[in-house]
Amino acid sequence: MDLSELLEIAEQERQSQKALQIRCCVAAGCLSSNALAVKTGLEQAVTEAGLTDTVQVSGVGCMRLCCQGPLVQIDTSAELEHSEILYEKVAPDQVSAIVATLQSQTPANTPTTLQQGDLTQPFFTQQRTIVLENSGKIDPERIEAYIAAEGYQALYHTLYEMKPTDVINAITHSGLRGRGGGGYPTGLKWATVAKATAERKYVICNADEGDPGAFMDRSVLESDPHRVLEGMAIAAYAIGSTQGYIYVRAEYPLAISRLQIAIRQAQRLKLLGSQVFDSPFDFRIDIRIGAGAYVCGEETALMASIEGKRGVPSPRPPYPAERGLWGFPTLINNVETFANIAPIIRHGADWFASIGTEKSKGTKVFALAGKIRNTGLIEVPMGTSLRQIVEEMGGGVPDGGSAKAVQTGGPSGGCIPASAFDTPVDYESLTQLGSMMGSGGMIVMDQTTSMVDVAHYFMEFCRDESCGKCIPCRVGTMQLHQLLTKIREGQATDVDMELLKELCDMVKHTSLCGLGQSAPNPVLSTLRHFEDEYRTLIDKP
Template identity: 75%
Template structure:
């Protein structure tokens, strides 16, 4: 396949589009609220109204405002004559919220002058207008189960130009200059990692996509895979070309069946068109992608444990060095990035390193996808430039606590992160600022807590999670997390003393500095942050226990 054929596929797809587009969210959140039945009802309503020639119902990925699902967006209008022009893509459509299957006839009826009582959303509200979609630019727009839909959105053009016009060194230079950092949590410079793998000696090299998203309250990677799987495959292929790999693996947890199914469809479609496989785009580049399904162990998000799992072993971490870039999967040089990192690659190649580097802050470039959850009005996905103030995210975009409640804190980074108090909400959200606050970016989970939340219980919840998910290989994590949970329970139940509090702080330091992998090393972070900002709650519980 050459560029002309690729463009032709996109042109045919766009030409086949009907004047009215009815997009029904088919991501996991809306599917759980019966959106599959909603789509079937919309199809039936279009047929019943005799509008098949002008109305196209499409199942799309996440439309972001998950709390109002199932969501349906209608764009365009019925043509009255052959001279009518189609509605411009930039025009806002009509968003319908909490749609039930019985609502379909009235929604379709509005296209011919009817009325509907279905709840309408506001696409001009801050939740949407403050977003800057790069990773999510196709989410809720393309059909994730049709490669033609992705190609019509300029999909795979970046891969074509890379294979036909750039050397691997050129690609690595572009990614390096863009300032992209790994979106999996640590924020390691992507270009540096790619360059290390490219220089490493080995008969074979591998590329891995880490889709083992395990943080409580996080669903960014799942939504990307469900909404735009080809975007991730294209990013992986570009990475493989840059580092000299011919085999890729996507490691995704079994709890994501919709994402797995759509990835399988996407891989088959790409292979059928020759976009994956051998001599891609008539070049010398071969690249194959396979899926490996994990059993849900949180520790397998750690790269050495993940590779052990792919190899068929028990997922347990190994000491580093050597790092995967030098000796990874089966002892060969291996590149590991997460879903969101790969989803950034195609737009960087298409629009240039300077464009991406102009977004965000000096050290944190581009945008970040966050999953808003907890005690907040607008739960769902957002994508904002790095450096966006936390207050704007929580209060303006998220709508604050429902029913006029007061925000107390936000947990970022999951069990590896920390709790940030409302008094620090003027801080920008970037790698350095979050670290200074005692938290971290993590993969992008953001859990909002109101004033009724007991912060000691929050620390205990995350410690219980880490305790349960510990692989047990090293003593500091295996035993330390149990003892930390025991101490937090004593404090929470009002049975602790100041000696217990001192022991809690000492044990946190021990677990942090002596655990083998990131799970144990970061397990005390929620305790550290709650002690830093909410120590009075610990002291109050200890004082209360002393009076009993």
């Protein structure tokens, strides 16, 4: 495989595309609403209508507005006098009506109550897609579709026109920070692993997405798996690795299946494996499936699980960049981080650095969920305000309610009150409010939500997910949960409130890993912004 062959595949794919495209979302959310039957029905209806020469039905990845699935979008060329049309909540018995609209006629006994979506609403127009640029547009199970969207061109450019140091400098200059939660500078991490001298090095993609309400990484893997593979290969070339692993939780069977298909396809075209693009560069990617332990999202626990050991964290230093998988230098980034790599190489570091804020560059993908009209995936430039996300893109709280708080960062994050919704979404601003970016979960809560109940729920989650290796987390989360239970039941006193705060401080500063260190955050943030709700439940002496 060389560049000319890659471009030929891309051109053939474009030439094979028919004038009118019917794209049906077949990501997990829509599949759960019977999208597969909708896609099959569309194919049959197109055949019966005699439109197979001009109409193409494709299964694509996430179209982002998950609450309205199954979603079907029609794209046509300008000369056919059609514009983009989005149909929402499509039922299998409506497919004939959709196909009939293409012929400007409606057959007898066909339901015509099609629900048409608004592609001009802020949910769509205020997004800026980099990670999700192909999601909902290409067939995730066809490598040709990815190649036609400029796929693997960045990898070729990297191998033949850049030195490893050039790649690292580009990622550093772009300002990309790790999208897994901590926001560590990606270029600096890559440079550290590249400088390490060792017999072998590893690249790991952390797809162990465990935050309640988070589904960003799952959607990327289901919708555009080759983008992650390409990003991993570029990283491997930059640091000098020949072996990569994708660690993905077993609860994501569709993502696993599409990753397996993508890896086989890339190997067949010599885009992975030995002599990638007929170059001296070798890189193999294997999948490792996790059993669903939240703690395995922590780097050292994840590596222990890959090694076949119990997934528990280890003290740091040494850091994985120095001594990681099987004792060798290891680069670990999450799905979204790797998904940003190819666009940066294609468009340049300056392009990426021009997006976002001074210290938080690029875009961020969020899973918008909870008491909000428009639930689904959004990708916005760093610095976008919470108010814009919740009230404009999210459409606000349904049924005339009002937003009370937003939980960001999952169990490791915190609750941000409505009074702070003008805060820009970036790493530093969220930290100042007692929360964090996290991997991208964003749960909206309305005026009926008890913030004490929220803190209790997340502490129960952290208690159950604690690996038990260190006493502060194992015992501390249990005691914090007991205190919160006592407060909820109206049996606590002011002494219990003070003990709650002291325990939070102890667990935060003495736990071994990030799970325990961040477990008190939901409690601390709700105490900070909603202490009056705790006080109303305290028995006065």
